[in-house]
Every structure is written in C-alpha cells, then in structure tokens.
Amino acid sequence: MTVILEARGLTRKFGGLTAVDNADITVDEHALHGLIGPNGAGKTTFVNMITGVDSIDGGTVTFEGKDVTGLRSFHMASLGMARSFQTSQLFEEESVLSNVMAGRHRHIDYGFPHTFFYTPKTSRVERANRERCMALLEQLNLADDAKRLVAELPYGRRRLVEMARAIASEPSLLVLDEPAAGLPGSDVEALGETLVSLSKNGYTVLIIEHNIGLLMSICDGLTVLSEGRVIADGVPSVVRADPQVIEAYIGRSDDA
Amino acid sequence: METFVQLIAAGLVTGTIYALIAAGYAVLYTATGFVNFALGAQAMIGGYLTYVFLPELPLIVRVLLAIVVSILVSVASWAFFYRQVAEKDMLSAVIMSFGFSIVMAEFVRIIAGGIPLPAESPFGSGVQQIGILSISNHSMAVLVVGIVLFAALALVFRSRGGMSIRAMFQDKEMAETLGIPTNRVVIGLFALSGVFAAAAGILTGPILSMSPHMGTSLALIAFVGAILGGLGRISTAIIGAIMLGLLETLFAGYVSQDYRTTLVFAVFILVLIVRPAGVFGSKTKVKV
Amino acid sequence: MTDTLSPATTGATGRRAPSAGNLLPIIGVVVAAVAVVLPILVDDFAFNYLMSYTVITCILALTMHLLMGLAGVFSLGQAAMFGAGAYAAVVIIGQTGIDGTLGLFLVAAVGAVIGILMGLVTLRTTDLYLALTTLAFGYIVENLVRNSDWLGGPQGITGFDITFAGSYLDEPKLLYWVGLGFLYLLIVIIMSVRRSKVGRALMATRESPIAARSIGIDTRRYKLLAFGVAGAFAAVAGGLYTAYALVVDPSVFGIDLTLSVLAIAIVGGLRSMPGIIVVAIVLTYFRNSAETFGASQYVLLIYGLLIVLTLRFLPQGLGGLLTSPRVLAATRSIRARFHGGTQ
Ligand SMILES: Nc1ncnc2c1ncn2[C@@H]1O[C@H](COP(=O)(O)OP(=O)(O)OP(=O)(O)O)[C@@H](O)[C@H]1O
Numbered sequence: 001m002t003v004i005l006e007a008r009g010l011t012r013k014f015g016g017l018t019a020v021d022n023a024d025i026t027v028d029e030h031a032l033h034g035l036i037g038p039n040g041a042g043k044t045t046f047v048n049m050i051t052g053v054d055s056i057d058g059g060t061v062t063f064e065g066k067d068v069t070g071l072r073s074f075h076m077a078s079l080g081m082a083r084s085f086q087t088s089q090l091f092e093e094e095s096v097l098s099n100v101m102a103g104r105h106r107h108i109d110y111g112f113p114h115t116f117f118y119t120p121k122t123s124r125v126e127r128a129n130r131e132r133c134m135a136l137l138e139q140l141n142l143a144d145d146a147k148r149l150v151a152e153l154p155y156g157r158r159r160l161v162e163m164a165r166a167i168a169s170e171p172s173l174l175v176l177d178e179p180a181a182g183l184p185g186s187d188v189e190a191l192g193e194t195l196v197s198l199s200k201n202g203y204t205v206l207i208i209e210h211n212i213g214l215l216m217s218i219c220d221g222l223t224v225l226s227e228g229r230v231i232a233d234g235v236p237s238v239v240r241a242d243p244q245v246i247e248a249y250i251g252r253s254d255d256a
Numbered sequence: 257m258e259t260f261v262q263l264i265a266a267g268l269v270t271g272t273i274y275a276l277i278a279a280g281y282a283v284l285y286t287a288t289g290f291v292n293f294a295l296g297a298q299a300m301i302g303g304y305l306t307y308v309f310l311p312e313l314p315l316i317v318r319v320l321l322a323i324v325v326s327i328l329v330s331v332a333s334w335a336f337f338y339r340q341v342a343e344k345d346m347l348s349a350v351i352m353s354f355g356f357s358i359v360m361a362e363f364v365r366i367i368a369g370g371i372p373l374p375a376e377s378p379f380g381s382g383v384q385q386i387g388i389l390s391i392s393n394h395s396m397a398v399l400v401v402g403i404v405l406f407a408a409l410a411l412v413f414r415s416r417g418g419m420s421i422r423a424m425f426q427d428k429e430m431a432e433t434l435g436i437p438t439n440r441v442v443i444g445l446f447a448l449s450g451v452f453a454a455a456a457g458i459l460t461g462p463i464l465s466m467s468p469h470m471g472t473s474l475a476l477i478a479f480v481g482a483i484l485g486g487l488g489r490i491s492t493a494i495i496g497a498i499m500l501g502l503l504e505t506l507f508a509g510y511v512s513q514d515y516r517t518t519l520v521f522a523v524f525i526l527v528l529i530v531r532p533a534g535v536f537g538s539k540t541k542v543k544v
Numbered sequence: 545m546t547d548t549l550s551p552a553t554t555g556a557t558g559r560r561a562p563s564a565g566n567l568l569p570i571i572g573v574v575v576a577a578v579a580v581v582l583p584i585l586v587d588d589f590a591f592n593y594l595m596s597y598t599v600i601t602c603i604l605a606l607t608m609h610l611l612m613g614l615a616g617v618f619s620l621g622q623a624a625m626f627g628a629g630a631y632a633a634v635v636i637i638g639q640t641g642i643d644g645t646l647g648l649f650l651v652a653a654v655g656a657v658i659g660i661l662m663g664l665v666t667l668r669t670t671d672l673y674l675a676l677t678t679l680a681f682g683y684i685v686e687n688l689v690r691n692s693d694w695l696g697g698p699q700g701i702t703g704f705d706i707t708f709a710g711s712y713l714d715e716p717k718l719l720y721w722v723g724l725g726f727l728y729l730l731i732v733i734i735m736s737v738r739r740s741k742v743g744r745a746l747m748a749t750r751e752s753p754i755a756a757r758s759i760g761i762d763t764r765r766y767k768l769l770a771f772g773v774a775g776a777f778a779a780v781a782g783g784l785y786t787a788y789a790l791v792v793d794p795s796v797f798g799i800d801l802t803l804s805v806l807a808i809a810i811v812g813g814l815r816s817m818p819g820i821i822v823v824a825i826v827l828t829y830f831r832n833s834a835e836t837f838g839a840s841q842y843v844l845l846i847y848g849l850l851i852v853l854t855l856r857f858l859p860q861g862l863g864g865l866l867t868s869p870r871v872l873a874a875t876r877s878i879r880a881r882f883h884g885g886t887q
Pocket residue numbers: 014017019037038039040041042043044045046086541542543
C-alpha cells in the first residue's frame with residue numbers, strides 16, 4: 001500500500017502549553033484512518049497543522065510524496081486535501097447547493113475572460129458543475145435541501161453539508177473533525193455507512209472522533225493522541241488492547 | 257532644547273485630548289466590542305454648547321449642559337439605535353455611529369454655519385513661564401483635567417463595582433448568572449464615555465476653534481491613537497493616544513506641518529500591518 | 545426510482561417558473577435600451593447634464609456593491625480611488641493630451657493600482673479596521689495632493705479639456721453615453737462574476753475565509769481582484785467627473801463623496817445591484833432638486849439620517865426587500881398558483 005500522508009515530529013506550542021508534541025502519523029492511500037484521544041489531547045491542532053490551517057513549530061508533513069510542510073491551507077486544499085471543521089465553517093447565507101459548488105473550486109478552470117464575460121464556455125462548465133454537485137447531494141440525501149439556506153438547516157444537516165462541500169472537491173485526502181459530534185444515533189449510523197462507501201470508492205479519510213465504537217468498527221488504522229503525544233498507533237484491535245490507551249481513557253473518566 | 261520642551265508640552269496637550277476620546281472608545285469597546293465613532297461629534301456638540309450656542313448663560317451652566325447633553329446623546333443612541341444593530345452585526349453599528357456623527361455635524365452646521373468660530377478659553381489667555389517652558393493657562397488646564405479624569409477612571413475600575421465590570425468583560429453570561437446587571441452597567445459606561453467626549457470638546461475648542469466637522473477627524477485620530485496603544489485595554493488606549501499626540505506634534509515641529517495628516521494615518525496603517533493588536537496589546541487568534 | 549416525481553427535485557433542478565424569474569432580465573434589457581436612447585428622447589441640456597452625473601454616481605456606487613456586497617470587504621476607500629482617478633484623468637487626458645479612448649483605460653489602470661495597494665495594506669485586517677484603513681487612505685491622498693504644487697495644491701486644477709474620440713467630453717450627451725458604456729461594462733462584469741467561479745470564491749471569502757481556504761480558494765487573491773476592479777471603475781468614474789465638473793480639487797477626496805456613495809449603497813442594499821442603481825438615481829435626482837430649491841444644505845444631513853435609519857430598521861436595504869424570506873415566500877406561492885402547484 002502506498003502512503004498518502006506522512007507527518008513526522010509535528011509540534012505546536014501555545015505560549016507555555018505544548019498542544020502537540022513531536023507527533024507522527026502515517027495514512028495509507030484508500031484507508032479510513034481514525035484519530036482519537038481525550039478532550040484537549042491536541043487532535044484538532046494536529047490536523048490543523050497537517051491541513052495548513054495552523055502554523056507548525058516543528059516537524060514535517062509529506063503529502064503524496066511531496067514535502068508540504070508549512071504551506072497555507074488554500075494551497076494544501078488545491079493539492080487535494082479537503083476538510084471539515086469541528087465548529088462548522090459554512091457559508092451560512094448561501095444555499096446548500098452554492099456551498100457545495102464552491103467546494104469544486106479547484107476543478108473549474110476557465111480563464112478570467114470567461115469569468116468577466118459569461119461565455120458559452122462558462123455556461124457549459126457551470127452547468128456540468130451544478131449537475132455533479134446535485135448528483136453528490138442526491139447521494140448524501142441532501143438534494144431536498146439544495147435550495148435552502150444553510151443557516152436554516154438543523155444541526156445534523158449542516159454537518160453533512162460541510163462534509164459534502166469537502167467531498168465535492170474530490171480530495172485525495174479527506175479530513176473530518178468530529179463529524180458525528182452531537183448527531184443522534186441513527187444519523188451516526190448513516191454517517192458510518194457513508195464513510196465506508198467513500199472508502200470503497202477510493203477515498204482516503206482521516207477522521208477525528210470521540211465515538212470510539214464507530215471508529216473501531218469502520219477504521220483501517222487508528223492513532224491515539226494524549227496530551228499532545230501519540231501513545232498508540234495501529235489497527236483497531238491492537239490499539240484497543242493497548243494499556244496506555246486504556247489508561248488515558250480511564251484517567252479521563254476519573255476526571256469527569 | 258527649548259523647542260523640544262515646548263513641543264513635548266504641546267504634544268502632551270494634544271495627546272490628552274485624543275486620549276479623552278480614546279478612553280471613551282476603550283471603555284465601550286472592552287465592554288461591548290462596539291466602537292462609537294460619534295464620540296467625536298459629541299465632543300463637537302459639547303464645544304458648541306459651551307462656546308457658541310448660549311453665550312448668555314454662565315460658564316458653569318454651559319459646561320454642565322454640554323456634559324449632560326453628551327451623556328444623553330451617548331445613552332440614547334445606544335439604547336435606541338446601536339444596541340439593536342450591534343447584537344446582529346457589530347460593523348453595521350459602527351458604520352451607523354459614523355452616519356450619526358455626520359448627522360450631528362450637519363445639524364450643527366445648519367444651525368451655526370460651517371465657518372470655524374473662535375472659542376475663548378474659560379481659563380483666560382494667560383501664559384505661565386515654568387523654567388524654559390512657557391505654557392498657556394488653557395494647556396495647563398487640559399493636562400490637569402486630563403489627569404483628574406484618567407485618575408477618576410482608574411479609581412472607578414479599581415473599586416469593587418469596577419471589579420464586577422471587569423468580570424463582565426471577561427464573560428458576559430457568567431456575569432449575568434452572578435447577578436450583575438450587564439445592561440445597566442453598559443448604559444453607565446456609555447454615560448461615562450459621554451462625559452469624556454464632552455470634556456474633549458470643551459478643552460479642544462479654544463485650541464482648534466469650533467467647526468462642525470471637527471468631530472469626524474477628532475474621532476478618527478483618537479481611534480488611531482487608541483489602536484496604536486491597543487484598544488483592548490483602557491490604559492493602553494490612553495497611552496497610545498498620548499503617544500500619537502506627541503508624535504504628531506514633534507513631526508509637525510521638526511519635519512513638516514503640512515504632512516501631519518499623512519503621518520497620523522501612515523502610523524495607523526503601519527500599526528495595523530505590523531501589530532494589529534497595538535504596540536502594547538497581545539495577539540489573540542480565532543480558534544477553529 | 546420515483547426521483548422525477550419527488551417534489552424536491554423538481555423544485556431544485558427541474559423546470560423553472562417562466563413568470564417573474566424570466567421577466568426580470570427582459571425588463572432589465574428594455575430599461576437598458578431605453579437608457580441608451582433617453583438623451584435623444586429628452587433633448588434637454590440640464591437634464592442630460594444631470595443624467596451624466598447620475599451615471600457617474602451609479603458606477604461609483606456599484607464599485608461599492610462589488611467590494612462590500614460581493615467580496616464582503618467593507619471599504620470606505622471609494623473617495624481615494626475616485627479622487628485618484630479624477631487627478632489621473634486631468635494629468636493623462638487633460639494635460640498630456642492623450643485621447644479619452646485610451647486615456648480612460650490608463651485612468652482605470654491607475655485606479656486598479658490604488659485599489660490593489662489598498663487591498664494589500666488591508667489584507668490582514670478585517671471589518672472595522674479595514675473600513676477605517678481604507679478611509680484613512682482617502683485622508684492621506686488628500687493630504688498629499690493638497691500639498692503638491694504640481695497638482696494645483698488646495699485650489700486644484702481648472703482649464704483642461706477632457707476629450708473622447710476627438711470630441712470634448714464635457715458635452716453632456718457624449719459624457720452620458722461614455723459613462724453608460726462603462727456602467728454597462730461594469731454591470732456585465734458583476735453579473736458574470738456572480739454566476740461564475742470567481743463569484744463563488746468571493747462569496748466564500750465573504751462568508752467564511754477559513755472555509756474558503758479549506759476548499760482551495762486563495763482568499764487574498766480574490767480580495768485583491770475585487771479591490772483592483774473596484775479601483776479601476778471608481779477611477780473611471782472620477783475621470784468622467786472631471787469632464788462633468790471642469791475642475792478638480794482636493795474636495796474630490798472629501799467625506800461628502802464617501803458619505804453619498806455609502807448612503808446609496810446602504811439604502812439600496814449592499815447585496816443588491818438593482819437596489820443600488822435605483823437608489824443612486826433617486827438620490828442624485830433628489831440632490832439635484834434640493835439644489836434647485838435652495839435646500840442643498842440639508843442633503844448631507846439627510847444622507848446621514850438615511851444611513852442611520854436604514855441600518856437600524858432595514859439592514860438589508862431596499863434591495864433586501866426583494867430577497868427577504870417573506871417576499872420570497874409570497875412570490876413562491878404566486879408562482880405555485882400559476883403552475884397549478886398543490887402547495
Ligand atoms: N489557538 C489556541 N491558542 C491557545 N491554546 C490553544 C489553541 N488551540 C488549542 N489550544 C489548546 O491546545 C490544546 C489542544 O487543543 P485541541 O483543540 O487541539 O484538542 P482536541 O484534541 O481537538 O480536543 P477536543 O476533543 O476537545 O476537540 C488544548 O489545551 C487547547 O486549549
């Protein structure tokens with residue numbers, strides 16, 4: 001299997017706090033890879049560094065064989081890394097369709113003349129774009145809401161729209177930050193199915209989740225962060241049995 | 257040397273006037289996140305009430321009237337206009353205050369005309385000689401009033417009531433659960449900023465003479481000063497404004513009188529590029 | 545599957561209602577055509593003169609729509625761009641003698657540079673700081689121009705001729721037509737951009753820069769693009785204004801101008817091109833009538849009041865009324881009735 005993403009020794013400090021400390025991760029192509037860890041473990045910070053949203057204090061990121069350390073997030077995205085955010089970042093006052101169409105930004109290349117003067121070419125490309133996005137919405141059961149404003153949607157649908165937008169960009173690596181948080185059980189199940197079908201269709205997914213049951217059942221690989229450090233890494237069955245992981249989680253439930 | 261001392265004194269005077277407005281900004285900004293551009297226009301109205309509109313009344317009455325009107329304008333504009341808009345869109349509220357300051361300026365222009373009018377200092381036209389420094393009574397009064405007001409501000413915020421106000425800045429919801437009436441506190445702060453604005457107008461009149469649109473540029477320059485120091489804290493906003501006054505006066509004295517506007521706004525742009533949180537401010541980042 | 549029967553898909557992608565939705569472009573084209581022949585129909589010097597000024601105002605107001613409504617950049621720097629364009633036109637066309645057919649495009653280039661410069665300086669700032677930085681630009685340029693003898697200092701410059709294709713552009717009809725040409729060009733650009741990749745990129749930049757970047761949109765680049773285009777057209781408006789006013793002085797950078805376009809943009813609705821155009825025409829006409837009736841001293845007061853009251857009671861402006869949920873629901877129900885819909 002080829003490795004699509006490799007991060008080595010990533011470190012991020014906020015003042016005195018080392019949020020991520022010398023952390024490694026390796027994601028294989030077409031894998032569904034989970035990233036878990038207690039609250040405040042540094043998961044979000046870790047993927048923020050990988051996707052160029054946050055700056056990096058140390059370490060390297062290699063994506064599809066290229067060194068992409070420190071590239072800005074739009075650059076990462078144009079290389080094929082798409083993501084969703086833990087707190088939704090949506091184009092609130094826009095329709096679902098328009099949110100998702102924006103996701104295909106990097107695949108649309110007509111030059112400036114075609115943008116400034118709506119030419120037949122623009123029209124052709126835009127129609128194709130719209131159709132593809134509608135098809136995607138159809139697949140994700142979002143077609144009914146295509147024309148609705150995102151701001152009007154209930155929470156679960158909004159999460160889905162954000163994922164749809166990321167998928168629309170046809171990324172070679174899809175990063176999801178807690179897509180199941182706050183969803184009712186039935187929706188979590190559906191989400192799991194969607195993820196599996198994405199993976200079957202050749203997508204590579206890196207997913208942060210607190211719902212460990214979900215990840216255990218669908219993931220090919222798991223990485224566990226605790227207090228900024230990777231404490232375990234491997235296939236779910238091995239990680240589950242790791243004493244350090246058990247301690248990290250039990251320690252957490254003691255706190256709570 | 258003499259020029260230098262003279263310029264420093266003049267700069268402190270100018271800076272103090274900017275700082276009065278800047279303090280008003282910071283008081284409101286730290287509590288609500290709102291920047292009230294109309295403070296400059298309120299200062300202007302305070303000046304007109306003191307020097308132009310009612311020459312027959314005794315000075316003390318005019319000054320009190322200026323302060324009361326400024327407080328009323330401050331509080332009423334927040335209660336009936338800014339607050340409702342600020343809840344949804346802070347920037348709109350700020351633009352609104354900009355529009356409101358134009359309304360006030362034009363209102364005064366229609367009543368009193370657009371020609372700058374001289375204002376006679378309540379402290380007379382005397383000049384004191386202190387060593388090599390010769391300073392007008394009015395300039396001294398500006399410094400004294402400034403110090404008194406800033407000291408009073410510090411006392412208010414150090415007191416127990418002030419503590420609860422500061423707690424409120426930290427966390428509004430928490431403050432409300434603790435039973436601090438945030439709404440009433442905010443109204444109080446608007447009244448306070450009104451006092452500072454009126455003071456700025458009364459003190460600046462004899463220096464710049466009165467013109468309807470003086471408030472707009474005063475508001476802008478004071479804002480530059482506030483962000484130069486850092487708008488996030490009252491003390492840094494005041495210090496920044498005083499620094500800007502000094503800088504502007506020294507520049508006018510040694511480099512060029514003509515280009516002082518360019519200097520002020522170049523400083524503004526530079527600060528925003530280099531240190532968006534102000535020289536003394538600390539950087540905050542949005543978390544995602 | 546029953547896809548074709550499901551109401552949602554027909555509503556979303558299916559047939560479009562041929563009523564109001566398709567009528568609007570036709571109305572637009574008719575209005576645009578009438579606007580072209582209007583000076584022939586109403587051949588009155590004063591009226592044509594006013595029309596040329598209206599067109600200039602429309603261009604300027606639409607640059608605000610582009611920046612604020614589309615890119616979400618709350619810029620108050622229109623006066624700097626407009627004034628720079630005015631001075632550039634006097635120097636390039638009036639003094640150097642380059643004909644307006646080329647000269648106005650050079651003026652546009654100057655404006656684009658100023659716009660991009662403004663964009664570069666404000667890249668790291670947002671909202672309030674951006675508004676004030678761009679406003680500060682106006683103050684700086686004004687201060688520099690006021691102190692430069694080369695540009696006539698505080699008195700400004702008079703006695704220049706702005707020509708276009710060999711004719712004097714101070715002829716109101718010609719000025720109107722040239723202005724209208726640029727206005728239509730801008731309208732076509734804005735409409736095209738809105739429906740294309742760049743429009744979505746601007747939308748994304750406006751709604752959530754973080755999300756925009758996460759899907760590969762270089763938000764800086766699109767902000768600069770918006771600033772550049774807005775600067776170019778604002779400068780052309782300034783250039784045309786010199787042909788209208790026959791004098792250029794530092795007042796072109798003044799708060800008066802900023803306030804007027806701001807009032808137009810806010811009352812019309814930042815997001816609404818038709819709203820802004822209609823309000824630009826109405827307010828220009830109002831201002832002109834106020835002048836004829838000797839009430840011009842109330843104009844700025846009223847503009848200020850309009851800004852305050854609109855923001856307070858009609859935050860989306862008049863144009864927002866067209867797209868407000870309630871109005872949309874009403875149009876939908878009317879359409880449904882026309883089409884025998886069951887809802
Ligand atoms: N921008 C920031 N500034 C300062 N500290 C930060 C910042 N972002 C994160 N932190 C801190 O870094 C640590 C790791 O945070 P992070 O959000 O990455 O954790 P997480 O594993 O995603 O947690 P959760 O499961 O709650 O989402 C936390 O202690 C957090 O407070």
